[in-house]
Amino acid sequence: MKLITEKSTNGFQGVRRYDNKVYQDCWSLPVVTLTTIAVTLPNIKKAEVKSLLKSVREGLKYVTLVEENFNATDESIQNAAARQVGARLWEDVDLRHKWLGIRMKEIASQVNTTTSQVDTILQVFNLFLDH
Structure with missing residues (x-):
């Protein structure tokens, strides 16, 4: 929350609008x-990145627990698969600092840091889409 309130210009409005019809009950992904x-954004201090990773690492335990029990009787194969994908992606992000095999530093190095914060975020987002 500290990172969001200090670094975000508009809060995390996009998260509220996130609507994933395919993985409706999968929050980990x-x-x-x-x-x-x-964590790929340039100009974020290492201590802040470490703090965010630690918080997400701790929080994902609860997210996974909720996901597993939320629809325990109506579990879809898609949701179970999404959790497994999310767990594997998280392991790569947290331990190897990679996204789908690409080092996050490599993606960050392609960002023009002289633009506004919103433009920088859009650049990072688009670089992830391209990979």
């Missing part, structure tokens, strides 16, 4: 994706 984008 968007959490991992948004965290990856956040």
Whole structure:
């Protein structure tokens, strides 16, 4: 929350609008994706990145627990698969600092840091889309 309130110009409005019809009850995948984008942003201090990674690492335990029990009787294969994908992606992000095999530093190095914060975030987002 501290990182969001201090670094964000508009809060995290996009998260509220996030509507994933395919993985409706899978929260870990968007959490991992948004965290990856956040830690890839240039001009974020290492201590803040470490703090965010630690918080997400701790929080994902609860997210996974909720996901597993939320629809325990109506579990879809898609949601189970999404959780597994999210867990594997998180391991790469947290331990290897990679997204789909690409080092996040490599993606960050392609960002023009002289633009506004919003433009920088859009650049990072688009670089992830391209990979």
